[in-house]
Amino acid sequence: MEELLKELYSDERVVPPLFKYKAVGPSQYERIYRDSLRPEFWAREAVGLVWERPWSKILEGEPPSVRWFVGGLLSPYKNVIGRHAGTWVWEKIALIWRGEEGLVKAYTYSDLDRLAVKYSGVLKALGVGRGDWVMFYAPPTPEVLALMLASVRIGAPFEPVFTGFGHGDLAARIEDRRPKVLVTVDAFPRRGRPVKVKEAVDKALRLTRHIPKVLVVRRMEVDVELAGGRDILLDDAPSTDADEAVVESSHPLFGLHVGYEGGLGRVVHGAGGYLAQTYATTRWIGLRPRDTYFCTVLPGWITGITYVVFGPLMVGSTVVVYEGGPDYPQWDIWWSVLEEYAVTVFLTTAGALRLFSRQDPKLLEAHNLDTLKLILTTAEPMEVKYWKWAYQYVGTGTAPSIDSLPEKLSGRAPVIHMFIQTELGTFVTGSLPNYVFVPIAPGSVGPPMPGFHIDVVDEAGRPVRGRPGQLAVKAPWPAMPVEYSEWYAERWVGGVYYVGDYAVMADDMNIFPLGRSDAVMKVNGYRISPAVLEKAALSVPGVEDAVAFAVRDPQKFEAPVLVIKGSARPEDVRRAVREYAGPIADPAKVVAVEEIPAVDKGALRRALKAYMRSGAVDEKIGGWLEKIAEKLREA
Incomplete structure (x- = not known):
């Protein structure tokens, strides 16, 4: 833990030149923040939505079963797309989509509306009605994004599944969610x-x-094989008229399955609370109607749903979606996208910055990024050195600004790291360009955003500063799940939600996440359940038992490791994991042993992770832990 803290924690505070005259001090921010920790704060923000009927009560219930804006009725689609009808935004570009091969398509807000209306009729003709689930296993092509909006329009909640997950993971989600329609390409x-x-x-x-x-x-x-009576091409699908749905505030809007220690758990967000929180935080983090915004996180993850499908469109920004990865046809493709479309706000992950920092700097220097005013990052803890690389190399630009000197790579645009989690729905921490901007602490995710009662506490629930503790949320937030698993409910203790991450909070409220406090894996920002890897391993003939855990990785932050008992070959186990769970869960190492201790599987995973991270020894299995560590060192 101490070594990790050295990489992630910093006492330095930075005010970028572009925000030199906007930053407020910690004491002023704390006053603003403390005044926001009341339900009335969110009621004021929710007024920004279009309500068909106002709510009668801000919230009711006890955590985790809380409902926001009770009695309110709204059209989710109107709040995302329809709100712009009759304004100048309606005929501006809403979406610029670029395929990996260079194909580019652009759509205005009115174009997106026409597509969504058309596809609403397709979904209805396929039997989808209000409350029926639509699942997506597809990249975000324009048609796929329009079909998501069509689901929203008719009141059908949707779930996108990241195409990096394997067929086994997809099957588990289908079986649990039971969608009426599955959309793919x-x-x-x-x-x-x-x-x-x-x-x-x-x-x-x-x-x-x-x-x-x-x-x-x-x-x-x-060529694709179409199963008769089950499969249909979008181009051949029938259509009918479909009305725009007005729903109650707690009506399911979308959902995801997320990794817990014991497996995949469902999370569903309700329309009113989620959209109020999304609309507020999207404006706060810096998006406006005249911004062109590029997000590299796809809608199979909460960041890609909230800050591609919903938030930017609610605000009226132009959203750029690039289909491919960061390294094809070469490592400057994302810089080309930023330059060619004059992007002003760029959202990516800490893992992507690690990768870019190791490439030839000439690939970056060949592009003019002077339109860029904000660099937003998320997904996992970010080492201080990578924050500084992004600030200096990506954020400086070619033109001087106030006291920014390009020849000295002194930085110009803010690099703002923020914390998000599927259960939380949106970013909940960070310095806010369009609200209250505080000096940036490199490596931190900033202070809690207004409205979110976030703290770092010890085992007794007492606030701690300057040393590791548990990241916790001490009051309900509007985007709280309206459906959830028992694993989420178990994280609520005494009215406090324990996020599942270790963190350090400095005296000025800046939060430095240190990674998961449980055995859930954080691999390149992807949240992976160890139980899913174990299930995949146990499907291999000859595997009698398996336990999965994470080890620190300089590129991925964490990497999966599988310990197996039995006669199966490690390469067969790796292949099974890649096929079942997807390449993102590919184990860095499969260790074969003669015995796996007969103890609680959750305790065993955590003991392995703790031993590899800090050398902490469980007395009952200390010798076994040492054997595993020795095998990994040999590898």
């Missing part, structure tokens, strides 16, 4: 080769009892 390009996701869908549906309709969007015109 024939294939999408990755490094010039087709990823045939329709084939993964077919494999997943061979594992499930629930069989939804499958709506296939043409992306690469590859």
Whole structure:
């Protein structure tokens, strides 16, 4: 823990030149923050939504079962797209989509509306009604994004599943969610080769009892096998008239399955509270109607849903979506996107910055990024040195600004790291360019945002400063899940929600996350359940038992390791994990042992992680832990 803290913690505070005359001090911010910790604060923010009927009560219930804006009725679609009808935003560009091969498509807000209305009729004709789930296993093509908006329009909650997950993970989500329709594509390009996701869908549906309709969007015109009575191409799908839904505030809007220690747990966000929190935080973090915004996080993750599908469109910004990865056709493709579309706000992950910092700086220097005014980052803890690299190399630009000197790489645009979690719904910490901007602490995720009662506490629940503790939320927030698993409910203790991360809070309220406090893995920002890897391993003939845990990794932050008992070959186990859970869960190492201690699996995972991180020894299995560590050192 001490070594990790040295990489992630900093006493330095930075005010970028672009915000030199806007920053407020810690004492002034604390006064503003303390005044925001009342439900009335969020009621004032919720007035920014379009309500068909006002709420009668701000919130009711006890955590974790809390409902916000009780009695209120609203059209979620009107609050995302329809609110711009009749304004200058309606005919401005809403979406610029760029495919990996260079294909570019642009849509105004009115174009997106026409597509969403058309696809609403398609979903209705396929039997989707209010409250029915629509699942997506597809990259965010324009058609896929419009189908998500169409789901919102007719009151059908949706769940996007990241295409980096394998068919086994997809099957588990289908079985639990039971969608009426599953949307996919024939294939999408990755490094010039087709990823045939329709084939993964077919494999997943061979594992499930629930069989939804499958709506296939043409992306690469590859041959696909269509199951009669189940599969239909979007181009051939029937359509009918579909009304725009007005729903209660707690009506399910969308959901995700997230990794807990024991497996995948569902999280569902309600329309009113989530949209109020999203609209507020999107404005606070710096997005405005005249901004062009590029987010590299796809809608299979909470950041990509909140800050691609919903928030920027609610605000009226232009959203840039790039289909490919950061390294194809070469490592400057994202810098090309920033330059070619004059992007003003860039949102990416700490893991991406680690990768970019190791590439040839000439690839970055070849691009003019002077339109960039904000760099936002998230997903996992970020080492101080990578914050400084982003600030100096990406944030300086070519033109002087106040006391920014390009030849000295002295920095110009803020690099703002923020904390988000699926259960929280939005960013909940960070210095706020469009609200209250405080000096940036490199490596931190900033202070709690107004309205979020966030603290770092010890084992007794007492606030701690300057040393590690548990990150906790001490009061309900509007985007609280309206449906959830028992694992989420168990994290509420005495009216306090324990997020599941270690962190340090400085005296000026800056928070420095240190990674998960449980055995859930954080791999390149992806939240992965160890139980899912163990399930995949146990599907291999010859594997009698398995336990998964995470080790520190200089690039991915954490990397999975599997310990197996049995006669199976490690390479067969790795292959099974990649196929079942996806390449993002690929174990860095599979360790074969003769015995796995017969103790609680959760305790065993945590003991392994603690021993690898800090050398902490569980007396009952200390010798076994040492053997595992020795095998990893040999590898």
